[in-house]
Amino acid sequence: MLIEFPRSGGLRSPVRTPGRIPDGIPGGLSPALCAPDARPEDLVRRGLIAPSEAIARMRGEPQPGPAEAATQIRGPADHDLNVRRILAELDELIGLERVKTVVREIQAFISIQQRRRLEGLAAEPLVLHMVFRGNPGTGKTTVARILGHVFQAMGVLSQGHLVEVERADLVGEYIGHTAQKTREQLKRAEGGILFIDEAYALARGGEKDFGKEAIDTLVKAMEDLKDRLVLVLAGYQHEMARFLDANPGLRSRFPIHIEFPDFALDELMAIAAKMLEHRDYQLSDRAAAALREGLDRKIREGMRNAGNARMVRNVIEAALRRQAVRLVDRAEISRQELMTIEAEDLDGV
Amino acid sequence: MSGRNPECLVIGEPGAGKTLFTLALAEWLGQTQLELSQEVAAGRVVTRTWRTPEAKAALVGQGPRTTRSLQWATLSVPLGIGRGRKELVVVDSAGLPSSVSADPEFRAASAEVLRQLRRAQMVVHVVDASRVTAPGELDRQLAAYAADQKPGRYMLLANKTDLPAGRAGLRRLRRALPGVEVLAVSALQGTGLQAVGRRLRRFLLECPPPRQAGGRQGGGTGTR
Numbered sequence: 001m002l003i004e005f006p007r008s009g010g011l012r013s014p015v016r017t018p019g020r021i022p023d024g025i026p027g028g029l030s031p032a033l034c035a036p037d038a039r040p041e042d043l044v045r046r047g048l049i050a051p052s053e054a055i056a057r058m059r060g061e062p063q064p065g066p067a068e069a070a071t072q073i074r075g076p077a078d079h080d081l082n083v084r085r086i087l088a089e090l091d092e093l094i095g096l097e098r099v100k101t102v103v104r105e106i107q108a109f110i111s112i113q114q115r116r117r118l119e120g121l122a123a124e125p126l127v128l129h130m131v132f133r134g135n136p137g138t139g140k141t142t143v144a145r146i147l148g149h150v151f152q153a154m155g156v157l158s159q160g161h162l163v164e165v166e167r168a169d170l171v172g173e174y175i176g177h178t179a180q181k182t183r184e185q186l187k188r189a190e191g192g193i194l195f196i197d198e199a200y201a202l203a204r205g206g207e208k209d210f211g212k213e214a215i216d217t218l219v220k221a222m223e224d225l226k227d228r229l230v231l232v233l234a235g236y237q238h239e240m241a242r243f244l245d246a247n248p249g250l251r252s253r254f255p256i257h258i259e260f261p262d263f264a265l266d267e268l269m270a271i272a273a274k275m276l277e278h279r280d281y282q283l284s285d286r287a288a289a290a291l292r293e294g295l296d297r298k299i300r301e302g303m304r305n306a307g308n309a310r311m312v313r314n315v316i317e318a319a320l321r322r323q324a325v326r327l328v329d330r331a332e333i334s335r336q337e338l339m340t341i342e343a344e345d346l347d348g349v
Numbered sequence: 350m351s352g353r354n355p356e357c358l359v360i361g362e363p364g365a366g367k368t369l370f371t372l373a374l375a376e377w378l379g380q381t382q383l384e385l386s387q388e389v390a391a392g393r394v395v396t397r398t399w400r401t402p403e404a405k406a407a408l409v410g411q412g413p414r415t416t417r418s419l420q421w422a423t424l425s426v427p428l429g430i431g432r433g434r435k436e437l438v439v440v441d442s443a444g445l446p447s448s449v450s451a452d453p454e455f456r457a458a459s460a461e462v463l464r465q466l467r468r469a470q471m472v473v474h475v476v477d478a479s480r481v482t483a484p485g486e487l488d489r490q491l492a493a494y495a496a497d498q499k500p501g502r503y504m505l506l507a508n509k510t511d512l513p514a515g516r517a518g519l520r521r522l523r524r525a526l527p528g529v530e531v532l533a534v535s536a537l538q539g540t541g542l543q544a545v546g547r548r549l550r551r552f553l554l555e556c557p558p559p560r561q562a563g564g565r566q567g568g569g570t571g572t573r
Contacts, residue, residue, distance in 0.1 A: 040463060041459075041460040041461075041463040041464050042460065044449075044456055044459050044460045044463060045453075045456050045457050045459075045460035046456070047449050047450070047451075047453070047456055048449070049449065050446070050447065050448050050449050050486075050487075051445040051446065051447075051459050051462075051463065051487060052445075052447065052485075052486040052487040052489075052490045053490075054459075054463050055463070055466070055487070055490040055491055055494045056490045056493075056494075058463065058466070058467060058494060058498070059490075059493060059494045059497050059498065061467070061498070149393070278453075280453060
C-alpha cells in the first residue's frame with residue numbers, strides 16, 4: 001500500500017474535517033436553535049442563512065476597540081501566522097489532548113532554538129524523528145500530516161509532505177533490491193516526512209530477512225539526510241515497544257515518542273457528529289441514543305478497533321446508505337428528512 | 350497575504366466582474382504582470398506570476414462563479430508626485446450568492462469572504478449594473494454594513510456601464526441608495542478607474558504606515 005499526500009477519494013481521514021462541531025450534540029435537530037451565538041459566517045457555511053442575512057447580522061457587531069487594534073499593530077509575521085493557522089487545524093481534531101500538547105511543545109522548542117540561533121546562543125540540533133504508538137484509526141497519520149505542514153511553515157522542512165509506506169514498499173526480493181527500494185522511498189520523502197506504518201514488520205523475518213537491510217538503509221539515511229527528512233515509525237503500542245527494545249540503536253535515534261490512546265465514547269460521538277455535519281446530515285435524538293449505545297457496547301465488549309475513528313466512519317457510512325434505501329421509494333421527501341438519520345438507519349451498530 | 354500591507358477586499362454577487370475589475374485595476378496602475386496568490390488549503394498558498402492580459406484570459410469567465418476562492422495580489426499605487434508609492438493587497442473574492450447555496454463548497458467560500466469582510470481595511474463592492482432593476486438584498490445589506498462598519502473605507506462600483514443596460518442600472522442604483530456614492534466603471538474597457546484610483550490613494554495616504562497595518566489573522570480552514 002502506498003498512499004501519497006493528499007489522499008484521494010472517499011478515504012478521507014475522518015477526524016480531519018474542518019468546521020464547527022455543532023453545539024448541543026448529540027442529536028439536536030436544529031443547529032440554528034442550538035447555537036444562537038454562532039458567528040454569522042458559520043451559519044452561512046452550514047446553509048442556515050443567506051450571505052445577505054449574515055451581513056445584516058454583522059452590522060451590529062462591535063468594532064475592534066483600541067486594545068484589539070493595538071495587538072494588530074504588533075501583528076506577528078506571516079511565518080508565525082501560518083504556523084498558528086496549522087495549529088488551529090490540529091485543535092479542531094477531537095480528543096488527542098496529550099498529542100496536541102506534545103505537538104505544541106515540539107513547535108515551541110523549534111521556535112526557541114531558532115531564536116537562540118539568531119542571538120548567537122548555542123542551539124540544540126533539531127532531531128525530530130518520532131515514534132507514534134497507538135491502534136489504527138487513532139489519528140497517527142492525520143497528526144503526522146499536520147506536523148509536516150508545521151515543519152514546512154517553520155522552515156524546518158522544505159516541502160513538509162507525507163509519504164506513507166509499509167514493509168512491502170521498502171523490502172525487496174533479492175540481495176541489493178531492498179536498499180534500492182528503500183532509497184527510492186527516501187528520495188520521494190526528501191524535504192518531508194517518511195511515515196512507516198507497522199514499522200516492526202521490518203524486523204519480522206529474523207536474521208536472514210531483507211527487513212534488516214531496510215532498517216540499516218534507513219539508519220544511514222537518518223544521518224545523511226539529517227536536515228532534510230523526518231522519519232516517523234508508527235504502529236501498535238506493544239509491538240512497537242518490543243521492536244525498539246530489540247533494536248536499542250534505533251531507539252536512541254528517535255527522541256520523540258507520542259502515544260495515541262483510543263478515543264473515549266464521548267469523543268467518538270463528537271467525531272460522528274462532526275462527520276455528519278460535514279456531510280450535511282443530522283442524527284435524530286433517538287438515533288443519537290442508539291449510536292451511543294452501540295458504540296458503548298462495542299467498547300465494553302473490548303472489540304479491537306472499538307475506540308477508533310475509522311470504525312465510527314464505517315458505522316456512519318453504513319447508516320447513510322440505509323437512510324437512502326429507506327427514503328428512495330418515497331414520492332415526497334422533505335429537506336429535513338433528507339438530512340436526518342433515524343434510529344432504524346443505525347440498526348445493528 | 351502580505352501581512353504588512355493594507356488590504357482591500359473586492360466583494361459582490363457572482364458575475365459582478367470582481368476578478369476582471371481587480372486585473373483592470375492592476376493594468377491601470379501600470380502593472381504589466383502581477384503575482385497572484387491563492388490559498389488552496391489551510392495554510393497552503395500557491396503564488397503564480399501572470400502577465401496581466403493572460404491573467405484576464407485565464408481567470409475571467411464568461412459566466413458567474415469563475416472565482417471559487419480568495420485570490421490576492423500586491424499592487425503598487427503611486428501616491429502622487431513626490432509622494433512615492435505604497436503597496437496595497439487587493440483581495441479578489443468568490444461571489445456571494447443571494448440565497449442559501451446547496452453546495453457546501455460555495456457556502457464555505459462565502460463564509461470565508463464574510464470573515465475577510467470583517468477584517469478588511471478597505472472594501473470595494475462591485476455590482477453588475479446591467480442587471481440592476483432594483484438593487485438586491487445582498488447589495489443593500491453590504492452598503493448598509495459598510496456605512497456602519499467601514500465609514501470612509503468603502504466604494505460602490507457600478508460595473509458594466511459600457512452597456513446601455515449598465516447605464517440605466519447605474520441610475521436606478523443611485524436612486525435606490527441615496528447617500529451612497531456610486532462610481533460608474535467598466536472593468537472590461539478600463540473606464541472609471543481614475544476615480545477609483547483617486548480614492549485608493551486617499552485611503553493609502555490616511556492609513557497608518559505599512560508596519561502598523563494589521564497582519565492577516567488566521568483564516569481558519571476552508572471546507573474543501
